[in-house]
Amino acid sequence: MAQITLIEAVTQALAWEMQHDPSVVVLGEDVGVNGGVFRATQGLIDKFGPERVIDTPLDETTIAGITVGLAAQGMKPVAEAQFEGFIYAMLEQIICHAARFRNRTRGRMTVPAVWRAPWGGGIRAPEHHSEANEALFTNVPGLRVVLPSSPGRAYGLLLAAIRDPDPVIFFEPKRIYRQYKEEVPDDGEALPLDVCFVLRDGSDVTLVTWGAQVKETLEAAEALAKEGISAEVIDVATLKPLDFDTIHESVRKTGRCVIVHEAPRTAGFGAEISARLAEHAMYDLVAPVERVTGYDTHIPLFRLEMKYLPSADKIVAAAKRTLAAS
Amino acid sequence: MPIAATFEIEYLQFMDADGKLVRDDLPAFARDIRQLVKLYQEMFMVRIFDAKAIALQRTGKLGTYAPCLGHEATYLAIGSAMQEDDCFAPSYREYGVQFHRGVKPRELLMYWGGDERGNDFSGPAHDFAWCVPIGTQCLHAAGAALAFKIRKEPRVAVCTIGDGGSSKADFNSAINVAGAMTLPLVAVIVNNQWAISVPRNAQTGAKTLAQKGIAAGLECIQVDGNDLIAMRYAMDHALKRARNGHGGMVIEAVTYRLSDHTTADDARRYRDQQEVKDAWLREPLRRLKAYLMSLNAWTEEEEATLKEQASKYADAEVNAYLATKTQPLESMFDYTYAELPPDLIAQRDEALAWEKRG
Numbered sequence: 010m011a012q013i014t015l016i017e018a019v020t021q022a023l024a025w026e027m028q029h030d031p032s033v034v035v036l037g038e039d040v041g042v043n044g045g046v047f048r049a050t051q052g053l054i055d056k057f058g059p060e061r062v063i064d065t066p067l068d069e070t071t072i073a074g075i076t077v078g079l080a081a082q083g084m085k086p087v088a089e090a091q092f093e094g095f096i097y098a099m100l101e102q103i104i105c106h107a108a109r110f111r112n113r114t115r116g117r118m119t120v121p122a123v124w125r126a127p128w129g130g131g132i133r134a135p136e137h138h139s140e141a142n143e144a145l146f147t148n149v150p151g152l153r154v155v156l157p158s159s160p161g162r163a164y165g166l167l168l169a170a171i172r173d174p175d176p177v178i179f180f181e182p183k184r185i186y187r188q189y190k191e192e193v194p195d196d197g198e199a200l201p202l203d204v205c206f207v208l209r210d211g212s213d214v215t216l217v218t219w220g221a222q223v224k225e226t227l228e229a230a231e232a233l234a235k236e237g238i239s240a241e242v243i244d245v246a247t248l249k250p251l252d253f254d255t256i257h258e259s260v261r262k263t264g265r266c267v268i269v270h271e272a273p274r275t276a277g278f279g280a281e282i283s284a285r286l287a288e289h290a291m292y293d294l295v296a297p298v299e300r301v302t303g304y305d306t307h308i309p310l311f312r313l314e315m316k317y318l319p320s321a322d323k324i325v326a327a328a329k330r331t332l333a334a335s
Numbered sequence: 336m337p338i339a340a341t342f343e344i345e346y347l348q349f350m351d352a353d354g355k356l357v358r359d360d361l362p363a364f365a366r367d368i369r370q371l372v373k374l375y376q377e378m379f380m381v382r383i384f385d386a387k388a389i390a391l392q393r394t395g396k397l398g399t400y401a402p403c404l405g406h407e408a409t410y411l412a413i414g415s416a417m418q419e420d421d422c423f424a425p426s427y428r429e430y431g432v433q434f435h436r437g438v439k440p441r442e443l444l445m446y447w448g449g450d451e452r453g454n455d456f457s458g459p460a461h462d463f464a465w466c467v468p469i470g471t472q473c474l475h476a477a478g479a480a481l482a483f484k485i486r487k488e489p490r491v492a493v494c495t496i497g498d499g500g501s502s503k504a505d506f507n508s509a510i511n512v513a514g515a516m517t518l519p520l521v522a523v524i525v526n527n528q529w530a531i532s533v534p535r536n537a538q539t540g541a542k543t544l545a546q547k548g549i550a551a552g553l554e555c556i557q558v559d560g561n562d563l564i565a566m567r568y569a570m571d572h573a574l575k576r577a578r579n580g581h582g583g584m585v586i587e588a589v590t591y592r593l594s595d596h597t598t599a600d601d602a603r604r605y606r607d608q609q610e611v612k613d614a615w616l617r618e619p620l621r622r623l624k625a626y627l628m629s630l631n632a633w634t635e636e637e638e639a640t641l642k643e644q645a646s647k648y649a650d651a652e653v654n655a656y657l658a659t660k661t662q663p664l665e666s667m668f669d670y671t672y673a674e675l676p677p678d679l680i681a682q683r684d685e686a687l688a689w690e691k692r693g
Binding site: 080114151 | 454455466471474478671
C-alpha cells in the first residue's frame with residue numbers, strides 16, 4: 010500500500026468519488042491540465058475529462074455561484090478556491106445561497122457542494138495566501154466547516170464532505186500538505202463529519218486544536234511528557250457542527266484546557282470552545298482556560314509569520330500556566 | 336485602420352404602443368389568435384393579483400411586496416416560451432413567469448407574507464426560489480445550464496435581472512462564463528428604467544444593456560418588452576438556439592416600472608410624474624387589447640367577464656393565503672441541515688421549552 014501525503018490524499022479522495030459517483034465534478038482556477046497550483050487535482054482531467062474537471066474563468070464569484078447552481082440541479086460539485094484569502098469574493102454565494110437554499114425552500118432545493126481551499130500560514134507566501142479564516146464560516150447556519158490534519162483524515166473527511174447533503178467548507182492546511190506520508194487505503198471509507206479525534210491520551214491537561222497546529226501541539230505534548238506532564242491532544246477536525254462532548258469528556262478528566270489555533274484570538278473559534286467550557290464545564294475546570302492563538306493582527310508577511318503562529322514552546326508554556334494555577 | 340471588432344444591436348418590435356403592427360412578418364405563434372387571447376388573459380390576471388397584493392400589504396396582511404405593474408408582457412412571454420423542463424431563476428417580482436409555470440398566487444403571497452413554505456411551490460421543483468441579493472441568481476442559472484450541458488440534456492436555464500442588476504458582478508460573471516463555456520443560458524435584462532431611485536443612465540455609459548452580452552461572446556438583442564409578440568419571438572429564438580447547443584443569449588426587455596419599487600418605496604420622491612404618465616401610454620395590456628380588438632378577437636364584454644373571474648380567483652387565493660396557519664416554532668430549525676446536529680437539537684428543545692413555560 011502506498012504511503013501518501015495530505016495533498017495526495019485529497020487527490021485520492023477526489024478520484025475515488027468521481028469514479029464512483031458520476032454527479033461529482035471538480036471546478037476552479039487551474040484545476041484542469043495544470044492539476045491545481047498545489048496539484049490537488051493532478052491527473053483528474055486525464056481520468057475524467059474536461060467535462061468533469063472544469064477550468065473556470067478567473068473569477069471566484071463565478072466559481073461560487075455556478076457551484077450553487079450545479080448542486081441545486083443534481084450535481085455534486087467540488088469547487089476549489091485557489092487560496093483561502095481569495096474566498097471572500099465567494100462569501101455572498103456561500104452565505105446567502107448555499108447555506109440557505111434548504112431552509113428557504115423548506116427542503117425542496119438543496120446545495121450538496123464542497124468548497125475546498127488551501128488554508129493557513131507558514132509557507133512563506135505573498136499577502137492573502139496565509140489566512141486562517143475558518144471562524145467566518147463557523148458563524149453561518151447551514152454550513153459544515155472541516156479542517157483535516159493528516160493524510161488519512163483528509164481522505165476520509167473529504168469523502169464524507171462530498172457525500173454530505175449540505176454545503177461543506179473544507180480547509181486544507183497547506184503548511185502540512187507534504188509534511189509527512191502515511192498509509193491511506195484507497196477504500197472509499199469516509200470518516201464521520203461530526204466528531205473530534207483524540208490523537209493522544211493524557212490526564213493532566215487537554216490540548217485542543219485543528220489544522221496545521223496539530224503538529225506543534227503534538228510536539229508540545231511530547232515535550233510536556235518529558236517533564237512528567239501528561240497532555241491529551243484533540244484534533245477538532247470538524248469545527249461545525251462541533252463535537253463538544255469529546256472535549257468536555259477530556260476536560261472532566263484533566264481539569265485543564267489549552268486551545269490552540271492560528272487564527273486571530275478575538276471571536277476565533279477558540280472563543281466558542283472556551284465559552285462552552287465556561288457554560289458546561291465550569292466545575293470540572295481547576296484552572297482558567299488558556300488560548301494560544303494568532304494575534305489580533307493581520308498575519309505578517311513571511312519574514313515575521315512564524316513569530317505570529319503558535320509554536321510548541323508557546324503551547325508548553327500555556328499548559329504549564331494551567332498546571333501552576335492549580 | 337484595421338478594425339478588431341464591430342457590433343450592432345438589433346431592436347425588435349412587432350406592435351407599437353397603440354397595438355398597430357409595425358412589420359408584416361408576424362411569427363407563426365402570433366397568428367394563433369386564441370393563444371394571444373389566452374396570454375392577454377394571463378397578463379390581466381397578473382395585474383389583478385398585483386393590485387390585490389398591494390392592498391393586502393397596505394392593510395397589514397402582507398410583508399413588503401415588489402409589484403410588477405407594467406412588466407406583464409415580458410413575464411408572460413418568458414413563461415409561455417419556456418418548456419417545463421427548462422429552469423427559471425427569478426429575482427423577486429416575476430409573478431407572470433411563475434404563474435404560467437404553475438406556481439400558485441397563494442404560494443407567492445406566503446413567502447412575502449413571512450412563510451418559507453411559499454418557496455416549496457407547485458411550479459417545477461427544479462425552478463429556483465426568489466432571489467433577493469441582486470444579480471446572484473444569474474450564476475445559479477449559469478450553474479444549472481452547466482449541469483444540463485454536462486448531462487447532455489436539451490434544457491435551457493433562464494434568468495431575469497433588472498437594469499440595476501446588470502451592473503452587478505454576478506450578472507457579468509454569469510454571461511461571461513456562458514460565453515466561455517457555450518452554456519444554454521438566456522439572460523433577460525428587464526430594463527424598467529429604475530433601480531429603486533437610480534435611473535437607467537446612471538447604471539452604465541453603455542448605449543444599450545443588451546450589448547453587455549457582446550463582450551461575453553453572446554448573441555444580444557434589445558426588445559420592446561411591452562410588446563408580447565416581440566418578446567415571445569425573442570425568447571423562442573433564444574431558447575431554440577440555446578437548446579440546440581449554440582450558446583447563450585442576452586435579451587434586454589425595454590419596459591417601465593409603473594409602480595413603486597416595493598411597497599416600502601415612494602417613487603414620487605425621485606421620479607417625474609409626467610414620465611410615468613407617458614409610460615402608461617406604452618404599457619403592455621393596453622396595446623395587446625387594442626390589437627386583439629382590431630382583429631375582433633376581444634370585446635369589452637369579455638373583458639368585464641374576465642375582470643370578474645380574475646378577481647374571484649385572486650380573492651380565493653388571497654383567502655387561502657390568509658387561512659394558512661403559521662408554521663410550528665421548530666420549523667426554523669428543521670431545514671437548517673438534512674439531519675440536525677446535536678447542538679441544534681438542544682437549541683430547538685430550548686426554544687420549545689421556553690415557549691411552553693408556565
